[in-house]
Amino acid sequence: MKTLLTGNEAIARGAYEYGVSVAAAYPGTPSTEILENIAKYPEIYCQWSPNEKVAMEVGVGAAIAGARTIVTMKHVGVNVAADPLFTAAYTGVRGGLVLVSADDPGMHSSQNEQDNRNYAPFAKIPMLEPSDSQEAKDMVKLALDMSERFDTPVLLRITTRIAHSQSLVELGEPIERTVQPYSKDAKKYVMIPAYARTRRLFIEERDKQLGEFTETVDVNRIEMADPSFGIITSGVAYQYVREAFPDASLLRLGMTHPLPKQKIAEFAAAVDVLFVVEELDPYLEDRIRALGIDVIGKAFLPAYGELSVSLVKTRLMAALGMTSEAAYDSANDVASDAAATSDCASADSCAACANVAAEACQTAQPIQSAQPDEQSNAVIATAEPFDAPVRPPVMCPGCPHRGVFYTLRQLRLVVSGDIGCYTLGTMAPLEAIDTCICMGASISGALGMEKANPDLARRLVSVIGDSTFLHSGVTGLMDIVYNGGTSTVIILDNSITAMTGHQHNPSTGKTLMGKDAPVVDFVALAKALGVRRVVEVDPLDLDRLKAVIKEEVAAPEPSVIITRRPCALIVKNTETPLECVGCKGCKACLRLGCPALSLDKGTRKVVVNSALCTGCGLCAQLCLFNALRKAGE
Amino acid sequence: MKTGMNILLVGVGGQGTILASKILSHVALAQGWDVKMSEIHGMAQRGGSVVTQVRLGEKVHSPIIEPGEADVIVAFEKLEAFRWTHMLRPGGAMIVNDQKIEPLPVLIGAAAYPEEIIESIGQRVGRLTVVPALDLATKLGNPKAANVVLMGVLASVMDIPRETWEAALEARVPARFLELNQRAFAAGFETK
Numbered sequence: 001m002k003t004l005l006t007g008n009e010a011i012a013r014g015a016y017e018y019g020v021s022v023a024a025a026y027p028g029t030p031s032t033e034i035l036e037n038i039a040k041y042p043e044i045y046c047q048w049s050p051n052e053k054v055a056m057e058v059g060v061g062a063a064i065a066g067a068r069t070i071v072t073m074k075h076v077g078v079n080v081a082a083d084p085l086f087t088a089a090y091t092g093v094r095g096g097l098v099l100v101s102a103d104d105p106g107m108h109s110s111q112n113e114q115d116n117r118n119y120a121p122f123a124k125i126p127m128l129e130p131s132d133s134q135e136a137k138d139m140v141k142l143a144l145d146m147s148e149r150f151d152t153p154v155l156l157r158i159t160t161r162i163a164h165s166q167s168l169v170e171l172g173e174p175i176e177r178t179v180q181p182y183s184k185d186a187k188k189y190v191m192i193p194a195y196a197r198t199r200r201l202f203i204e205e206r207d208k209q210l211g212e213f214t215e216t217v218d219v220n221r222i223e224m225a226d227p228s229f230g231i232i233t234s235g236v237a238y239q240y241v242r243e244a245f246p247d248a249s250l251l252r253l254g255m256t257h258p259l260p261k262q263k264i265a266e267f268a269a270a271v272d273v274l275f276v277v278e279e280l281d282p283y284l285e286d287r288i289r290a291l292g293i294d295v296i297g298k299a300f301l302p303a304y305g306e307l308s309v310s311l312v313k314t315r316l317m318a319a320l321g322m323t324s325e326a327a328y329d330s331a332n333d334v335a336s337d338a339a340a341t342s343d344c345a346s347a348d349s350c351a352a353c354a355n356v357a358a359e360a361c362q363t364a365q366p367i368q369s370a371q372p373d374e375q376s377n378a379v380i381a382t383a384e385p386f387d388a389p390v391r392p393p394v395m396c397p398g399c400p401h402r403g404v405f406y407t408l409r410q411l412r413l414v415v416s417g418d419i420g421c422y423t424l425g426t427m428a429p430l431e432a433i434d435t436c437i438c439m440g441a442s443i444s445g446a447l448g449m450e451k452a453n454p455d456l457a458r459r460l461v462s463v464i465g466d467s468t469f470l471h472s473g474v475t476g477l478m479d480i481v482y483n484g485g486t487s488t489v490i491i492l493d494n495s496i497t498a499m500t501g502h503q504h505n506p507s508t509g510k511t512l513m514g515k516d517a518p519v520v521d522f523v524a525l526a527k528a529l530g531v532r533r534v535v536e537v538d539p540l541d542l543d544r545l546k547a548v549i550k551e552e553v554a555a556p557e558p559s560v561i562i563t564r565r566p567c568a569l570i571v572k573n574t575e576t577p578l579e580c581v582g583c584k585g586c587k588a589c590l591r592l593g594c595p596a597l598s599l600d601k602g603t604r605k606v607v608v609n610s611a612l613c614t615g616c617g618l619c620a621q622l623c624l625f626n627a628l629r630k631a632g633e
Numbered sequence: 634m635k636t637g638m639n640i641l642l643v644g645v646g647g648q649g650t651i652l653a654s655k656i657l658s659h660v661a662l663a664q665g666w667d668v669k670m671s672e673i674h675g676m677a678q679r680g681g682s683v684v685t686q687v688r689l690g691e692k693v694h695s696p697i698i699e700p701g702e703a704d705v706i707v708a709f710e711k712l713e714a715f716r717w718t719h720m721l722r723p724g725g726a727m728i729v730n731d732q733k734i735e736p737l738p739v740l741i742g743a744a745a746y747p748e749e750i751i752e753s754i755g756q757r758v759g760r761l762t763v764v765p766a767l768d769l770a771t772k773l774g775n776p777k778a779a780n781v782v783l784m785g786v787l788a789s790v791m792d793i794p795r796e797t798w799e800a801a802l803e804a805r806v807p808a809r810f811l812e813l814n815q816r817a818f819a820a821g822f823e824t825k
Binding site: 002003004108132160161164165166167168236239240242243308309310384385386388389390391392393394396397427428429569587590593595597598599601611 | 645655658659662667668669670671672673679680681682693694695696697699700712713715716718719735736737738739740741742743744745746747753776
């Protein structure tokens with residue numbers, strides 16, 4: 001049966017069909033839904049781990065114990081997990097172990113754009129790259145088989161456009177789920193130097209075998225047609241190339257480490273001009289060039305952001321010295337009857353255009369429609385965007401973090417921020433965050449700031465969510481205590497991992513598989529780490545919140561403030577919405593940036609949208625004229 | 634139907650654009666076509682810009698619609714319609730929910746919501762249908778069904794049997810909301 005699945009759902013389905021018994025992850029866009037979907041199969045033990053390093057370690061342990069195992073994370077998570085990953089490459093596995101890295105070209109929801117294909121040669125593990133959901137599922141099988149056959153973790157690298165695109169997948173029956181018997185093998189699994197040196201030699205031998213395997217594996221496939229030019233490509237870029245050049249000769253690489261050197265040489269010899277089309281780093285390009293093969297790649301395509309069909313089309317045609325018209329004739333089966341326009345028409349794409357090939361891009365002519373639409377004479381839409389006001393992401397109405405950021409801004413504090421919904425506290429009108437680097441860096445970063453500039457100590461706080469604190473804040477807090485830091489850590493406890501879509505964590509009382517779990521006691525934890533000043537406060541009580549923050553920041557020792565209120569999207573709201581009666585138009589309440597409040601342009605008075613208002617009452621605490629109150633009071 | 638169709642659905646987080654896209658994809662699947670659907674969601678859970686792209690046809694390669702290549706744009710909110718008009722191909726159809734959701738810069742008075750949005754779009758787009766989807770859904774008993782009203786309008790401009798849409802609705806909507814959504818779909822379908 002065929003059904004529509006996202007790449008993430010397809011990977012989860014693959015885990016189910018191909019005998020995975022253990023799955024672990026920390027949520028992160030665009031990888032989150034893999035584990036959420038695995039959780040629908042009770043046959044598979046699955047869990048959220050507090051961070052990716054822990055998830056990786058859970059996975060390595062399960063694989064050593066004999067289970068087929070999958071570990072998933074977003075690209076930056078692999079940085080966190082790199083430590084166990086690099087040594088797992090030495091120990092190898094017993095049951096198959098697949099690490100899914102979901103990269104985010106274009107940074108739709110990420111703090112950087114790193115190309116995790118580089119991890120495969122760095123960690124010395126093989127890598128697969130699917131180009132749609134069907135391949136995403138199939139490659140789970142291939143990765144597990146390879147992992148067991150070659151005794152290695154396997155990197156399955158996807159990108160946002162694979163993870164969050166739906167395409168058709170043929171469903172199959174699950175194979176039998178077996179866990180191989182455990183037997184002790186210290187020389188393989190205990191990486192003291194004497195044993196690790198032996199395993200290091202094993203890796204060299206394994207690499208040779210993988211080098212032979214990659215030449216024959218069918219996911220590395222030559223699709224030969226017109227020999228005048230050929231393209232080597234992988235991942236979603238393969239789909240862009242297929243659409244832009246339906247008749248081109250391609251070498252489609254599904255296994256991108258190690259590379260099939262002979263197959264690449266064979267393909268290069270069969271075509272007149274050779275291109276590499278890949279997103280982000282010149283990963284394939286550099287390695288192909290190192291084989292002594294001349295290729296055209298990043299000289300014509302950007303090394304950042306996402307590719308697209310039109311970008312690939314215009315840049316390659318420019319490189320070939322073809323006008324678009326001529327290329328259109330030669331590629332005589334372009335599916336669209338629309339007037340494709342030069343990519344330079346849109347401001348967004350033009351940013352991607354601003355490299356060496358910009359001139360070439362601008363000279364490429366728009367393709368004319370082969371079959372003009374019957375109505376196109378009447379009205380011509382242009383690819384010139386309207387100048388619309390931006391719709392920035394905002395904290396939800398009733399968000400318990402809003403008052404904290406309002407207060408921090410009011411107190412003019414230096415705020416060391418972290419990754420989560422609350423990073424939005426950096427946007428207008430709250431503008432309350434100074435830094436945001438990576439998960440956990442709010443706390444350790446604040447320690448660094450304080451050590452570098454002791455004057456900052458008495459006006460410095462870190463803010464971190466409950467899940468993020470458990471991910472990698474605990475160690476930073478330990479460091480503050482241990483090394484004599486004095487700054488204040490605010491744990492914004494909304495009792496869920498909110499930004500990625502409400503996943504459980506060790507402070508929520510539930511597991512991914514729906515079981516009850518003990519709840520981490522943040523007060524006791526902070527005290528156990530050696531923090532003497534620990535205060536809990538209701539973030540909707542602004543006066544008390546402000547007093548507590550002032551007092552703790554002034555204290556010359558570490559303090560932890562826990563602001564505790566559940567995420568506005570996980571509580572069944574029974575509060576009466578507010579109404580605004582007798583507004584004087586001072587706009588003090590608008591400084592909260594609550595989507596439920598707006599200024600009526602005609603009357604210059606504030607209006608409450610009762611459909612959005614959760615009745616949290618923050619705005620009423622700011623109103624100097626007592627105009628905001630519960631409806632009907 | 635021609636060899637392929639590109640449909641862009643744009644709206645604001647919380648409006649149900651993703652469910653609508655899933656219904657549409659299901660329709661394509663039931664027709665025996667190839668289909669790819671792509672969504673991007675980011676920082677905010679509510680109130681941010683949401684875009685989903687559905688491409689259907691005999692064979693679909695790229696999951697992404699290029700600027701100027703959407704055959705139909707279904708906009709769940711007026712400002713989002715305005716923002717994405719450049720994605721429409723010449724002669725393409727635009728369906729706009731006549732609903733205004735002000736973004737934060739407008740709410741706090743730092744930016745203005747453009748005047749006469751529908752007129753501006755109308756100057757660029759030949760086949761423009763403006764639907765009071767929120768009002769229609771509210772009258773049917775639940776403003777949240779506005780997304781399915783818009784699916785009804787979309788169905789009325791696509792060459793696919795109405796029964797196929799109704800079957801997709803049954804497959805995708807929870808049973809307790811099905812009857813409401815069937816009425817919402819009919820209200821949209823009969824708008825034109």
